[in-house]
Amino acid sequence: MSFKKNTLPQHIGIIMDGNGRWATRRGLQRLIGHKEGVEAIKRTINIAKEFDIKILTFFAFSTENWKRDKSEIDGIFQIIRDYTNQNVEDLCKEGVKIVSMGDLSKIPTDLNKKLQEIIKKTQKNNQIVVNLAVNYGARDELAFAFNNLAKQGKTEIKVEDITKNLYTKNLPDPDLIIRTGGEQRLSNFMLFQSAYAELYFTKVFWPSFDKKHFKKALKEYQKRDRRFGGNHKKTKV
Numbered sequence: 001m002s003f004k005k006n007t008l009p010q011h012i013g014i015i016m017d018g019n020g021r022w023a024t025r026r027g028l029q030r031l032i033g034h035k036e037g038v039e040a041i042k043r044t045i046n047i048a049k050e051f052d053i054k055i056l057t058f059f060a061f062s063t064e065n066w067k068r069d070k071s072e073i074d075g076i077f078q079i080i081r082d083y084t085n086q087n088v089e090d091l092c093k094e095g096v097k098i099v100s101m102g103d104l105s106k107i108p109t110d111l112n113k114k115l116q117e118i119i120k121k122t123q124k125n126n127q128i129v130v131n132l133a134v135n136y137g138a139r140d141e142l143a144f145a146f147n148n149l150a151k152q153g154k155t156e157i158k159v160e161d162i163t164k165n166l167y168t169k170n171l172p173d174p175d176l177i178i179r180t181g182g183e184q185r186l187s188n189f190m191l192f193q194s195a196y197a198e199l200y201f202t203k204v205f206w207p208s209f210d211k212k213h214f215k216k217a218l219k220e221y222q223k224r225d226r227r228f229g230g231n232h233k234k235t236k237v
């Protein structure tokens with residue numbers, strides 16, 4: 001299978017869904033599914049690097065996920081904590097630059113500190129950007145941006161003003177959004193930034209997502225005709 005480089009996405013957003021179902025179908029606790037989900041994240045970063053994808057955004061915890069049982073929420077934060085603790089060296093060696101998006105003021109203070117640390121430690125890396133969406137919701141992000149603009153005293157708001165005040169102000173829009181787990185919705189993920197993203201849904205549960213699934217998504221992306229509102233390309237009939 002060949003991939004023409006110029007037709008690969010630069011930024012991929014991933015809605016990692018299906019951890020719970022992956023686990024319960026195996027008679028395991030949901031948290032085991034979240035743990036396996038971290039393995040899928042590591043795997044995906046390595047595959048993305050092979051294809052020279054520049055930015056991966058992973059939806060790790062949404063503003064709506066607070067509705068879950070406290071034990072699952074605490075477990076998810078512990079898994080993110082372990083991931084940031086145990087992988088700093090590897091991420092540095094592999095040239096991964098970690099950034100984040102979401103309201104980190106509401107997550108456990110020590111985890112917020114850990115994330116800030118890893119962001120600082122990896123800031124000079126330049127192989128790939130990994131954006132972790134933690135306590136992220138697109139509506140919350142828009143409210144954050146508009147509040148910033150209000151504080152700046154803006155009364156006439158341009159699209160660029162909004163873009164510059166989103167959590168993603170330093171990142172280009174995602175070209176491709178992949179959602180695993182079978183649902184076909186965005187669940188409050190990057191609503192503003194994905195205005196022209198290509199959407200790809202797969203039934204595969206996130207912990208099972210591997211290289212062949214990733215390549216399938218890229219292949220599908222390459223078939224899409226991204227027009228951004230322009231004319232159809234002339235096609236043979």
Ligand code: IPE
Pocket residue numbers: 016017018019020021022060061062065076181
């Ligand atoms: C996605 O997996 C991870 C998070 C939302 C944190 P889920 O936990 O939503 O898994 P399912 O959808 O219940 O299978």
Ligand code: IPE
Pocket residue numbers: 015016017018059060061062065183185187
């Ligand atoms: C989306 O998955 C959020 C994350 C992947 C972090 P959910 O499982 O929370 O989404 P819904 O509830 O099925 O829409």
Ligand code: MG
Pocket residue numbers: 017018019181
């Ligand atoms: Mg889910």
